[in-house]
Amino acid sequence: MEQYIIKGNTPLAGEVVIGGAKNAALGILAAAIMSDETVLIDNLPDVRDINVLLQAIEDIGATVIRVDKHAVKINGSTIKSMCIDLEIIKKIRASYYLLGAMLGKYKQAKVALPGGCNIGSRPIDQHIKGFKALGATVNMDHGMIEASADRLVGNHIYLDMASVGATINIMLVAALAEGKTIIENPAKEPHIVDVANFLNSMGAKIKGAGTDVIRIQGVEKLHASEYSIIPDQIEAGTFMVAAAATKGDVLIKNVIPKHLESISAKLEEIGASVEEFDDAVRVVATKRLSHTQIKTQPYPGFPTDMQPQIATLLALSEGTSTVTENIFENRFKYVDELARMGASIKVEGNVAIITGVSSLMGAQVSAPDLRAGAALVTAALVADGVSTVDQIYFIERGYEDFDLKLRGLGANIEKVDSEDEKAIKKFKLKVG
Ligand code: UD1
Numbered sequence: 001m002e003q004y005i006i007k008g009n010t011p012l013a014g015e016v017v018i019g020g021a022k023n024a025a026l027g028i029l030a031a032a033i034m035s036d037e038t039v040l041i042d043n044l045p046d047v048r049d050i051n052v053l054l055q056a057i058e059d060i061g062a063t064v065i066r067v068d069k070h071a072v073k074i075n076g077s078t079i080k081s082m083c084i085d086l087e088i089i090k091k092i093r094a095s096y097y098l099l100g101a102m103l104g105k106y107k108q109a110k111v112a113l114p115g116g117c118n119i120g121s122r123p124i125d126q127h128i129k130g131f132k133a134l135g136a137t138v139n140m141d142h143g144m145i146e147a148s149a150d151r152l153v154g155n156h157i158y159l160d161m162a163s164v165g166a167t168i169n170i171m172l173v174a175a176l177a178e179g180k181t182i183i184e185n186p187a188k189e190p191h192i193v194d195v196a197n198f199l200n201s202m203g204a205k206i207k208g209a210g211t212d213v214i215r216i217q218g219v220e221k222l223h224a225s226e227y228s229i230i231p232d233q234i235e236a237g238t239f240m241v242a243a244a245a246t247k248g249d250v251l252i253k254n255v256i257p258k259h260l261e262s263i264s265a266k267l268e269e270i271g272a273s274v275e276e277f278d279d280a281v282r283v284v285a286t287k288r289l290s291h292t293q294i295k296t297q298p299y300p301g302f303p304t305d306m307q308p309q310i311a312t313l314l315a316l317s318e319g320t321s322t323v324t325e326n327i328f329e330n331r332f333k334y335v336d337e338l339a340r341m342g343a344s345i346k347v348e349g350n351v352a353i354i355t356g357v358s359s360l361m362g363a364q365v366s367a368p369d370l371r372a373g374a375a376l377v378t379a380a381l382v383a384d385g386v387s388t389v390d391q392i393y394f395i396e397r398g399y400e401d402f403d404l405k406l407r408g409l410g411a412n413i414e415k416v417d418s419e420d421e422k423a424i425k426k427f428k429l430k431v432g
């Protein structure tokens with residue numbers, strides 16, 4: 001099994017370039033099959049979730065040409081099957097976007113129910129409510145979800161909560177439905193806007209993405225497009241926090257600073273410096289940071305996908321901090337791992353009460369999910385001594401070349417096979 005081996009206590013310094021947004025790319029790739037003309041998508045992150053989705057898209061018969069690591073051409077005219085039952089597709093949450101895309105285009109779809117990170121129960125009732133409001137019949141049977149319709153007709157849909165997945169799925173179906181759809185209380189995340197912009201570049205008529213009301217005028221078909229995905233807000237945020245945690249100085253390039261405001265504001269509040277440029281941010285920390293209160297919220301609030309990373313930083317900050325998780329109920333699984341490195345965190349319901357410690361010790365820890373995995377790597381970068389982080393396939397679901405990018409910033413990190421004692425010994429000898 002591959003693992004990261006990390007020798008900590010080195011400030012990160014230098015420049016890192018952020019890749020395309022995974023969560024935008026998942027919606028955009030699914031949307032791409034809705035045209036019968038060729039679509040070129042650029043700035044694609046080369047991460048596991050994306051490659052699984054591309055495999056599923058190919059499996060139903062679409063033509064997928066990988067132009068290079070970060071660009072793909074998709075043509076949906078060759079699609080033959082409306083059913084996706086691959087074992088691997090259950091591993092990614094975004095499999096349900098294919099349901100929306102196929103339902104919108106072919107008025108029928110059958111997809112294995114989604115999996116993804118186990119960070120709490122993740123119902124899809126709002127997706128189903130949206131599909132039904134647009135005229136579809138939806139059935140669930142033997143782990144599959146099936147949706148079909150004779151006609152799809154626009155409607156007024158109020159979401160009970162600002163769900164990212166439901167907002168994107170409803171946009172996909174409504175883009176090709178007859179008449180007008182209004183989504184109230186939609187999610188406003190940057191990737192919602194990116195998926196809407198992409199659909200519009202294919203001829204859809206979507207207005208208001210990123211605001212409190214999205215209005216969609218259905219069109220008959222979608223055409224060819226060339227589109228570049230926005231930078232990944234969470235990858236950028238992860239490097240910002242890692243820079244601050246290691247008392248480093250890092251210029252994080254290819255970002256949209258506006259998307260990072262909730263993270264920048266918290267870092268500045270606890271004593272780090274965040275300098276914004278047109279498409280970069282520089283994070284510098286020269287001293288031990290201070291405590292704060294954080295509550296995860298839908299965008300523009302503090303993202304739940306940054307919660308484990310910021311909690312790790314606060315575990316090393318002065319005083320007592322609280323982190324309240326309002327989106328997913330089971331997102332503190334990394335706390336026990338952090339405790340093994342010396343962190344002092346008590347979880348009460350959806351609140352983590354963090355008493356800052358001045359240092360962490362290297363330990364053998366295991367990534368419980370994608371973002372928590374990145375948080376444990378951050379902890380290991382700060383800790384005294386050597387740490388290993390297992391189950392890094394979770395991390396590779398969403399971070400491209402994480403170890404390589406960190407090494408570029410001066411970190412002592414290698415990816416090794418946990419059985420390869422020679423490589424582990426060599427690393428330990430190298431770092432002293
Ligand atoms: C997406 C992101 C994920 C991020 C999350 C919140 C992708 C592939 N994943 O996940 O990284 O953490 O947004 O920013 O883009 N809910 C319901 N019923 C529904 C849908 C959602 O009750 O039908 C609840 C969920 O349980 C959760 C909240 O709404 O408590 C938000 O979920 P949602 O925004 O839908 O998250 P995902 O789209 O699954």
